[in-house]
Structures are given as structure tokens and as C-alpha cells.
Amino acid sequence: MTSTIKDQDHALQERANHLVRQARLAAAVWTQYSQEQVDNIVKAMTVAAIENVQKLAIAAHEETRMGMIEDKILKNFVASEFHYHQIRDKKTVGIIREFPEEHIVEVAEPVGVILAITPVTNPTSTVIFKSLAAAKTRNSVIFSPHLMAADCSNLAAKIVYEAAIAAGAPKGFITWVEKSPRLRRETELMMVHPEVDLIFATGGTQLVRAAASSGKPALGVGSGNTPVYIHKSASYATTAMDVIISKTFDNGTECPSEQTLVIDAEIAPQLLAEFQRLNCHICTAEEVKKVADAVIDPRTGGMNYKLVGQPADLIAEKAGIKVNQYTKILLCPLEGDLRHHKLAVEKLMPVLGYVIVNSVDEGINRALDINYGGGTGHTAGVFSEDDDVVERFADAINAGRIIVNSPTSIGGLGGVYNNLNTTLSFGCGTGGGNITTDNVGIKNLLNYKRVPRRKNYTLTFQTTKNIYINPGSIDHLRSLKTKSAIIITSRSAARRGHLSMVMERLPADCKVDVFSDVGVEPDFSTVEKAVAVMRQSPVDTVIALGGGSVLDAAKIMRLFYDNPELKLQEVAVSFLDFRHRISVFPQVVHTQLVAIPTTSGTGSEVTPFAVLKDNNSKRKLSLVDECLLPNIAIIDANLTKSMPKEITVDTAFDALTHALEALASTFSSDYTDGLALEAMRLIFEALPETLKNPGHILWRHKLHNAACLAGMAIGNASVGVNHALAHSLGASFDIPHGKANGVFLLSTLEYNSKIPRKFMPTSTYPLWVADQKYARAAQFLGLTDEDAPGETPSREKMCVLLRRAVYDLARLAGQPLAVAELGIPQDQYEQRMIELVTGSFEDMSMRTNPALPLIPEVAALLASAYPPRQRP
Amino acid sequence: MSGENADQAVEQRRTEVLPIDGPLERGIDHIDRTLATGVNLTLDFTGCKFISVDGLEWLEELLLRSDSLGSKVVFTNLVPSVYKVFKVAHIDSLLRACGAPSQPTEPYC
Numbered sequence: 019m020t021s022t023i024k025d026q027d028h029a030l031q032e033r034a035n036h037l038v039r040q041a042r043l044a045a046a047v048w049t050q051y052s053q054e055q056v057d058n059i060v061k062a063m064t065v066a067a068i069e070n071v072q073k074l075a076i077a078a079h080e081e082t083r084m085g086m087i088e089d090k091i092l093k094n095f096v097a098s099e100f101h102y103h104q105i106r107d108k109k110t111v112g113i114i115r116e117f118p119e120e121h122i123v124e125v126a127e128p129v130g131v132i133l134a135i136t137p138v139t140n141p142t143s144t145v146i147f148k149s150l151a152a153a154k155t156r157n158s159v160i161f162s163p164h165l166m167a168a169d170c171s172n173l174a175a176k177i178v179y180e181a182a183i184a185a186g187a188p189k190g191f192i193t194w195v196e197k198s199p200r201l202r203r204e205t206e207l208m209m210v211h212p213e214v215d216l217i218f219a220t221g222g223t224q225l226v227r228a229a230a231s232s233g234k235p236a237l238g239v240g241s242g243n244t245p246v247y248i249h250k251s252a253s254y255a256t257t258a259m260d261v262i263i264s265k266t267f268d269n270g271t272e273c274p275s276e277q278t279l280v281i282d283a284e285i286a287p288q289l290l291a292e293f294q295r296l297n298c299h300i301c302t303a304e305e306v307k308k309v310a311d312a313v314i315d316p317r318t319g320g321m322n323y324k325l326v327g328q329p330a331d332l333i334a335e336k337a338g339i340k341v342n343q344y345t346k347i348l349l350c351p352l353e354g355d356l357r358h359h360k361l362a363v364e365k366l367m368p369v370l371g372y373v374i375v376n377s378v379d380e381g382i383n384r385a386l387d388i389n390y391g392g393g394t395g396h397t398a399g400v401f402s403e404d405d406d407v408v409e410r411f412a413d414a415i416n417a418g419r420i421i422v423n424s425p426t427s428i429g430g431l432g433g434v435y436n437n438l439n440t441t442l443s444f445g446c447g448t449g450g451g452n453i454t455t456d457n458v459g460i461k462n463l464l465n466y467k468r469v470p471r472r473k474n475y476t477l478t479f480q481t482t483k484n485i486y487i488n489p490g491s492i493d494h495l496r497s498l499k500t501k502s503a504i505i506i507t508s509r510s511a512a513r514r515g516h517l518s519m520v521m522e523r524l525p526a527d528c529k530v531d532v533f534s535d536v537g538v539e540p541d542f543s544t545v546e547k548a549v550a551v552m553r554q555s556p557v558d559t560v561i562a563l564g565g566g567s568v569l570d571a572a573k574i575m576r577l578f579y580d581n582p583e584l585k586l587q588e589v590a591v592s593f594l595d596f597r598h599r600i601s602v603f604p605q606v607v608h609t610q611l612v613a614i615p616t617t618s619g620t621g622s623e624v625t626p627f628a629v630l631k632d633n634n635s636k637r638k639l640s641l642v643d644e645c646l647l648p649n650i651a652i653i654d655a656n657l658t659k660s661m662p663k664e665i666t667v668d669t670a671f672d673a674l675t676h677a678l679e680a681l682a683s684t685f686s687s688d689y690t691d692g693l694a695l696e697a698m699r700l701i702f703e704a705l706p707e708t709l710k711n712p713g714h715i716l717w718r719h720k721l722h723n724a725a726c727l728a729g730m731a732i733g734n735a736s737v738g739v740n741h742a743l744a745h746s747l748g749a750s751f752d753i754p755h756g757k758a759n760g761v762f763l764l765s766t767l768e769y770n771s772k773i774p775r776k777f778m779p780t781s782t783y784p785l786w787v788a789d790q791k792y793a794r795a796a797q798f799l800g801l802t803d804e805d806a807p808g809e810t811p812s813r814e815k816m817c818v819l820l821r822r823a824v825y826d827l828a829r830l831a832g833q834p835l836a837v838a839e840l841g842i843p844q845d846q847y848e849q850r851m852i853e854l855v856t857g858s859f860e861d862m863s864m865r866t867n868p869a870l871p872l873i874p875e876v877a878a879l880l881a882s883a884y885p886p887r888q889r890p
Numbered sequence: 891m892s893g894e895n896a897d898q899a900v901e902q903r904r905t906e907v908l909p910i911d912g913p914l915e916r917g918i919d920h921i922d923r924t925l926a927t928g929v930n931l932t933l934d935f936t937g938c939k940f941i942s943v944d945g946l947e948w949l950e951e952l953l954l955r956s957d958s959l960g961s962k963v964v965f966t967n968l969v970p971s972v973y974k975v976f977k978v979a980h981i982d983s984l985l986r987a988c989g990a991p992s993q994p995t996e997p998y999c
């Protein structure tokens with residue numbers, strides 16, 4: 019006995035292998051077909067199906083004894099003619115979609131071998147539908163029909179297959195499991211067959227579940243239980259007719275068809291009267307009980323499968339109630355708690371429940387009871403002239419199709435009453451245990467190969483519009499268009515005489531306030547204080563007079579003055595790429611900002627950056643946006659004449675670092691390179707001269723210009739790892755910015771001139787050229803190798819020469835080049851190493867460095883910066 | 891004969907190079923006949939841009955026959971669209987004739 023079963027299983031497995039192998043070879047051959055060949059084949063299949071719609075409808079009705087021939091003809095037309103109409107012009111071979119703005123194209127790849135399970139309720143139409151879909155997408159399909167509909171299903175498959183072969187399709191691309199008592203077992207074997215790529219299951223819940231648990235990709239359907247809410251605004255007459263068309267379609271076998279109506283009390287009397295007039299039977303409470311006993315299987319609580327697709331009079335007879343033979347639907351009022359009513363389930367026959375409700379809320383809630391009572395994700399309907407009601411209904415109900423003012427069954431099929439994709443397979447999403455809520459079709463039978471082209475950013479160069487650039491240009495203030503200005507400055511500006519230089523030159527009729535409380539590291543409370551002053555006495559102009567902190571603070575003050583609703587958190591979110599940042603800056607600028615730098619360092623007068631101390635953490639908040647750019651910058655070296663030597667050198671080293679980092683940045687461009695190179699050249703030339711003769715305006719002027727040029731360079735190219743380290747050190751040990759930059763310069767220049775361990779992934783930086791950039795800088799500065807005069811230095815040597823020049827300049831200027839020289843004890847420095855590394859990584863400057871610094875590399879850079887330097 | 895000796899015997903046979911010109915829609919008699927003479931075959935696919943299901947089945951049988959005859963059949967110069975047909979067909983003998991390693995039949999990545 020055991021061996022017999024084994025033999026049978028072996029024979030079944032052989033049959034399964036044979037079917038799958040045919041399908042597999044055909045799938046391979048399909049890959050060579052063009053769109054034109056495919057379209058010709060699909061057309062031939064459609065023609066053959068249309069020629070046989072009636073023959074197949076009769077065959078289906080005879081075999082299954084379900085539904086109505088007339089409606090099965092319509093279903094066959096939907097699966098062939100309507101389906102073809104919809105897919106005819108769709109591309110399914112080669113490039114099928116293009117997204118020019120995203121620089122992406124989609125290329126089709128067939129899924130391969132499809133195991134298609136087809137139902138008893140729509141046997142021939144489903145086979146026609148899936149065959150056309152498979153051919154259109156160059157897939158093979160093996161049909162496993164429902165046992166009770168196997169002959170008509172396989173007949174349909176044979177008809178379309180023969181037409182396809184005559185039109186040149188690959189041999190064996192459609193196959194089917196022959197009717198036999200072991201059909202189900204054979205199907206199960208194929209569900210787990212390694213050569214089946216996708217299961218496309220339409221049919222009973224058990225099979226769909228088996229498909230989903232086969233471990234293969236599966237397209238399934240869920241069970242339905244369609245609620246239809248009829249709002250008082252609907253037309254009762256058209257609603258009644260639509261519901262009748264839908265619920266009687268193929269005697270109710272269509273799973274999206276209406277199961278329970280939820281009717282507003284205001285419209286119920288007319289609607290029910292209309293149903294009666296059109297020959298629907300409204301059951302009494304006693305009859306409802308009888309119908310329920312007949313159509314509900316007491317063992318399962320679900321519908322009695324023997325009555326699926328039977329006409330209303332026959333069902334009435336089985337239930338023992340008298341109706342006339344032309345009765346269309348048995349309408350059953352569902353009294354009591356709907357959730358517990360026996361008839362509140364799916365009934366694929368002309369038996370329709372209804373409840374009456376007194377409000378939209380109640381209506382949607384009762385519809386939810388049906389929707390979540392076995393039909394989640396499937397289909398629902400709403401009749402309403404009030405769009406708001408439709409929207410609320412659609413928002414609440416979980417259904418892949420929410421059909422409005424039309425029949426849900428034919429409406430769900432798509433193409434006849436609406437523009438839904440034509441289907442005989444209704445995806446129910448996760449609510450129904452499916453992967454999609456689509457009307458499943460060709461779209462779901464393809465693999466989509468996305469081909470993205472490299473992102474091409476529009477690069478731009480932005481800076482302050484009006485820049486006055488020579489000594490004495492502060493005189494521009496005399497012609498400044500302002501009636502009320504506030505000068506934002508620090509205490510030292512008054513001491514150094516800068517404040518009076520500005521006040522004297524402002525127009526006589528201009529009301530002037532002064533806010534001079536900006537300290538070394540302003541925080542948001544400073545901004546708030548200044549903005550409060552400005553609100554008390556409104557201004558049209560903000561004049562920022564001072565070093566980098568003053569200029570940065572004034573930029574933020576102007577932003578918050580112009581945008582009273584703005585929150586700091588909204589604009590200070592960290593980001594990887596400023597083009598993708600979350601922060602949204604208001605683009606409203608009412609107040610003009612005049613920036614007058616009194617140091618030659620940050621270049622803040624021409625950058626869209628502003629840094630603020632965050633009192634909650636140790637870190638600094640960086641704000642970046644074009645709207646922060648000042649409108650006017652005045653680069654007047656007369657304001658720097660009294661700058662002490664130490665600050666002169668510190669700020670010059672900040673500017674030099676800007677030039678060096680902008681040059682190597684991943685965002686550098688020809689525009690920023692020119693600025694960076696010239697800024698460097700000016701600093702190397704003018705700083706030693708200024709130190710020799712601090713009062714000489716020409717060299718001060720050159721230094722002042724250098725800082726501004728370097729500012730324009732970083733304003734567009736940003737900085738790099740050196741600034742990240744400097745910010746971290748500055749925050750931990752309170753070191754002035756220029757000094758903090760200086761101590762890392764020799765380490766980072768060396769680090770960035772070596773082939774990175776990890777390149778920086780940036781679309782706009784396709785080639786690592788940091789070493790070439792440094793070599794070009796050395797060449798531009800005219801650096802020569804004193805050890806090998808007359809020889810052309812290698813690129814590597816040029817990088818060394820650049821570091822040597824930086825070393826020599828620092829030594830000449832007395833600028834520290836190592837952390838030890840800042841007076842920070844080694845043990846303290848080492849104790850805070852983790853904090854320093856973390857702080858560096860949080861810094862945005864890191865992200866435009868030409869190499870992506872690794873954590874150990876950052877630690878090594880920090881460590882190497884401690885001991886005093888040797889000349890490179 | 892040890893495996894090594896058998897391999898040597900195959901290597902020592904004469905090799906005929908035969909082109910497959912045009913679409914391979916069915917078996918090619920003269921190739922069958924040439925194989926039967928006991929030579930090794932190199933099938934040159936330079937001129938072949940399409941293979942049908944029958945063509946695939948014939949190639950598979952040809953390889954089976956060559957195995958039983960103790961000779962060797964090698965495919966060369968396949969255009970990508972034809973090579974892909976072999977890849978999708980998952981027929982190990984065809985892939986080996988192209989010099990490709992055996993391929994797992996389950997989807998993998």
C-alpha cells in the first residue's frame with residue numbers, strides 16, 4: 019500500500035517536473051522577444067479568446083453549475099477585449115518607463131515561470147486574463163485550475179495557447195495541470211518546485227494561503243466581504259439599479275460584489291421600496307432566519323458553497339420561503355448587533371444584508387464591522403453626492419478598491435465603470451495577507467530594473483552682492499539708503515574707534531541704535547536680546563561691525579527679526595548635504611544687512627554661514643542658507659590698522675586654512691579655486707610684511723582682501739577636516755579659532771595629500787585630486803625645493819613644499835603649530851580624546867573633505883598634532 | 891581507464907569547428923553526423939542571434955550524445971542575448987559547454 023502511494027507521488031512529481039521544464043525553457047526563449055513580436059502574439063490570443071467567449075462561458079457554466087452564461091460571456095470579454103484595450107499600448111520589453119527629471123529609466127525583466135491558480139467562480143475568464151498578462155510580460159505560465167472547473171479552464175488555456183503559438187510564441191509557455199483526483203497534490207508539488215518563480219493565486223482561501231506559505235514570491239487575493247454605505251445624498255433610484263446589476267452579476271460569484279448595505283435612515287424607505295419595485299424580495303425577520311440557515315454552513319460560519327452562484331428563486335426555495343421566479347435578490351435586514359449576525363459574512367450569491375443607520379459616523383462604523391468581518395483589504399462601495407463623505411469613508415475603510423456611485427462587482431473588475439486596471443485578481447494588501455492592493459495585472463508580473471544615471475547637480479556660485487573693497491570704502495555708508503539702523507558690535511569696537519567711524523558716516527536723518535553686547539562666543543540669548551531691541555525700535559538696516567562672531571550673530575539677528583515666528587530648532591538641524599537638509603529657511607528678507615569686518619579672517623561678510631554657541635551642549639550650531647548672506651560688505655583695511663599682532667596672525671591663519679581647505683574640498687570648482695589660490699598668495703606675501711610694518715595700509719589691505727576672497731571660496735566650497743578638528747579643540751579647551759586651525763594644518767595637509775583609505779562619496783567629486791590641488795598651490799606660490807635647486811619637484815614633493823611654506827610662515831609669525839604649544843597639558847589632552855574625536859565627527863566641515871576620515875584616522879590626526887613640529 | 895586517462899583520450903581527439911548560422915530553430919543534421927564520427931566539436935555561435943525551445947532541446951540532446959560517445963562539445967562566441975537564454979534555462983550541460991560553472995537552480999543573490 020505504502021509503495022503504491024510512493025509510486026503515485028513519483029509519477030506526480032515527474033508530471034510536475036515535465037510541466038515546469040517546458041515552462042522554464044519557454045521562459046528562457048521569451049527573453050529574446052521584442053515588444054513588437056510580443057504585441058502581435060497578445061493580439062492573436064485576444065482575437066482567439068473573443069471568438070470563443072460564448073463557447074467558454076457555456077463550458078464554464080456546464081461544468082461548474084454556477085453563475086449565468088450571459089454574465090460569464092461578459093467576464094470573458096472583460097478578460098480579453100477590455101484587458102487587451104488596456105495593455106495594448108503598454109511597454110513591457112526593454113525600457114518601459116523614463117523619468118527624465120530623476121535621470122532614471124526602468125527596464126523590464128520577466129519574472130520567469132508563473133504557477134497560476136485559477137478559481138471555480140471565474141474559471142475561463144481568469145485563464146484568459148492571466149494568459150494575456152503572461153504573454154505581454156514574456157513569462158511562462160502553468161495553470162492549476164480548480165478541480166470543479168478544470169476542463170473549461172484548460173480549454174480556455176488551450177485556445178489562447180494555440181493562437182499564441184501560431185503567432186510565434188515559444189513552445190510550452192502555457193501549460194496546464196490535467197483534471198485528475200490528484201490535481202491538488204500536483205499543484206502543491208509545483209508550489210515548492212525550485213523552477214517556479216512566482217505563484218499567482220486566485221481562488222479559495224486555503225490555496226492562496228498555501229501559496230503564500232510556499233516560500234516563493236506570491237501574488238494572492240484575500241477573501242471579500244464588501245460593505246456598501248448609501249448616504250442620504252445618493253439618488254435612491256440609480257443606487258438600487260446599480261446594486262442590482264452588481265449583486266446579480268453572474269449570480270453574485272464576483273468577490274467584490276455587495277454583501278451588506280449600510281443605508282442612511284433618511285433614504286431607506288425610498289430605496290427599499292425601489293428594490294421591491296424592481297423585483298427584489300425584502301425578507302421578514304422570520305425569513306431572514308430561514309435564509310441564514312440555508313446559506314450559512316453551520317460548521318464553518320461561512321457561506322454554503324453549494325449555493326454559490328445560484329439564482330435567488332432557487333436559494334429561496336432551499337430556504338423554504340416563497341418568492342416569484344424572477345426575484346433578483348433576497349434582501350435581508352440584519353437586526354441586532356451586526357458583528358454577531360450570521361449573514362454579516364461573504365455570500366457569493368444574490369443574498370444581500372442591510373442595516374439602517376442614523377448618521378455618517380454610524381454608517382462608517384457599521385461598514386467597518388463588515389469590512390473587518392472577513393473582507394479587510396478587498397473591496398467596499400459608497401454611494402454619495404457629498405465628496406466629504408466619500409473621503410471620510412475612504413479614509414476609514416481598509417479596501418484596495420473603494421468604488422464610488424457604481425456597482426462594486428463590475429466596478430472592481432475595472433475598465434467598465436471606471437478606469438481601474440482590468441483584473442480578475444484583487445490584491446487585498448496586508449489586510450488580506452497580500453503583498454499589494456493592486457488590481458493585479460501585467461504591472462505585477464515584471465521585475466523592474468532601475469537604471470539611475472549619476473545625479474547631476476546644478477552648481478552655483480553665490481556671494482554678497484555689493485562689496486566695497488578699498489581702504490576708505492567705509493565712506494559708502496554716507497550714501498546708504500536707511501532711515502533707521504542698528505549697529506551690532508562688540509565693546510572693543512568702541513574702544514578701537516570703529517563705532518564712531520561708522521556713526522559719523524551714516525546719513526544725518528537716520529535714527530541709529532547700537533547693540534554692543536556681542537561677546538567672544540555669542541549664544542541665542544544674545545540674539546534674542548538684540549532682536550528685542552530692534553522690535554522696540556524698528557529698523558530697516560542692520561550694520562554688523564566687528565570680527566567673525568559679531569558678523570555671524572548679526573546674520574542670525576536679522577533672520578529672526580525678519581521672521582518672528584521662526585524657531586531656532588527649525589534652522590539648526592545638522593545635515594550631510596546642504597541640498598538635502600531638513601532645515602527650511604524662510605526666504606523673506608526685509609531688512610538689509612551691512613557687514614563691516616574689523617579682522618581679516620572669517621570672511622563671514624561674504625558667506626551664507628553663521629555659527630552660534632549652543633548653551634545646552636558644548637557644540638556650536640551651524641546655520642547655512644543663502645538668506646544669511648549680507649547685502650553689502652565693506653572691506654576697509656583702515657578698520658584693521660589697530661588690530662593687535664596676535665589677532666592679526668590668528669585671523670590670517672584662519673583665512674589661510676580657509677583657502678587651503680576650499681581648494682581641496684569636494685565642492686571646489688574653478689570659481690573657488692581661483693579665489694583660494696589668490697587668497698593664499700596674498701597671505702604668504704602680506705602677512706610677513708604686515709608683521710614688519712603693522713601700520714602699512716597696503717599690506718593690511720592685501721590681508722583684508724585675502725580673507726574676503728577665502729571667505730567667498732568657503733562660502734561656496736566649504737571647508738574640511740581641519741576645521742572639524744579645530745572646532746572640536748576650540749570647544750573643549752576654549753582655544754581661539756585661528757590658533758585651533760593652525761595646530762592641525764601640517765597634519766591635515768599631509769593626510770589629505772595621500773591616497774585616502776576611504777574616498778568621500780560625493781556625486782560632484784568624481785575624481786580625487788587633493789594632491790594635485792596642493793601641488794598646484796605650491797606652484798602658484800612659486801615654491802622651490804632648496805635641497806634640489808633647478809629640478810622640477812614631483813607632485814609629492816610639491817605637497818611637502820607647501821607644508822614647509824606653512825611651517826615657515828607660522829614660525830615667522832610666531833603662530834603655534836602644535837597643541838603642546840597652546841599650553842594644553844598632554845594628560846588633559848589625552849583624557850579628552852574621545853570627546854575630541856566625537857566633536858570632530860559631529861562637525862559638518864568633515865563632509866566636504868576630499869577623504870572620508872575614519873575614526874582611527876581622526877584620533878591619529880589629533881594625536882599627531884600634539885608634539886612640537888619639525889620642519890617638513 | 892582512470893579519469894585522467896579518459897580526459898586525455900578526449901583531448902587527443904580531433905576537434906571540428908562548426909558554425910551555427912542564423913536562428914537555431916531546430917536540430918542541424920550535419921552537426922549530428924559530424925559528432926557521430928567521433929570528433930570533438932566546437933560550435934561557433936557568432937552568427938546565431940536566436941534560439942527556440944526546439945533548438946535548446948536539440949543542443950541538450952547533442953551534449954548527452956557527445957557524453958555517451960566520449961567526445962567533447964564546446965560553445966563559443968555567444969552573443970549576450972543567447973548566453974542569457976542558457977542562463978535563464980538553468981540547463982547545466984549547456985552552461986558547462988559554454989565553460990561556465992554549474993549554476994545553483996534556486997534563486998540566489
Ligand SMILES: [Fe+2]
Pocket residue numbers: 620672676741755
Ligand atoms: Fe574658519
